[in-house]
Amino acid sequence: MAPFAQERPCIHVSLGAGTEAALYRWVQIGAEEEGVPCQLVEEEGADLVALAYAAAQSSRFNIGVAVGEAQVVLHEMHMPPAQPVLVFNFSDQPDYFCRLMGSNAARMIVRKPFRFEDEPAPFANGDEEKSVAIEAAPLAAPKPPTADLAPDPAEIAHLVALVVRKLQERGIR
Secondary structure (H helix, E strand, O other): OOOOOOOOOEEEEEOOOOOOOOHHHHHHHHHHHHHOOEEEOOOEEEEEEEEHHHHHOOOOOEEEEEEEEOEEEEEEEEOOOOOOEEEEEEOOOOHHHHHHHHHHHHHHHHOOOOOOOOOOOOOOOOOOOOOOOOOOOOOOOOOOOOOOHHOOHHHHHHHHHHHHHHHHHHOOO
């Protein structure tokens, strides 16, 4: 790894023992969709939470991700070592969960809310675009004011006095 001062800021990603290297690429895709780069780092350990914490400690963004065969973990350096920020367990679709975790790691940096699932597809039937007609509701005629809404002169005088007092407190006359 490059010296800390020369390394570009990025999210550090660590792979657990026996984990496919292709899953790192999915974490990287998710993070780069949000505009944040990733870097694969080698950390020692078998526990994914510990790997993610170690990756966070070595990252200039203080964010680390660890990917295992059935779990992906997001950690932040200022959190307690045994308390990760987010954990996704998966039995199928590891690429989906790794991409989602990469996106969430980047969202932590750019201060956006986490995503827990993909946004719905814009169209239900495959890739075909269909025009959707949006009908506007007819505008209702405005209601005439009722006698109950007549201003009370005493309330108006009280509000004016409050505004004048605040302006005088601030030096505006």
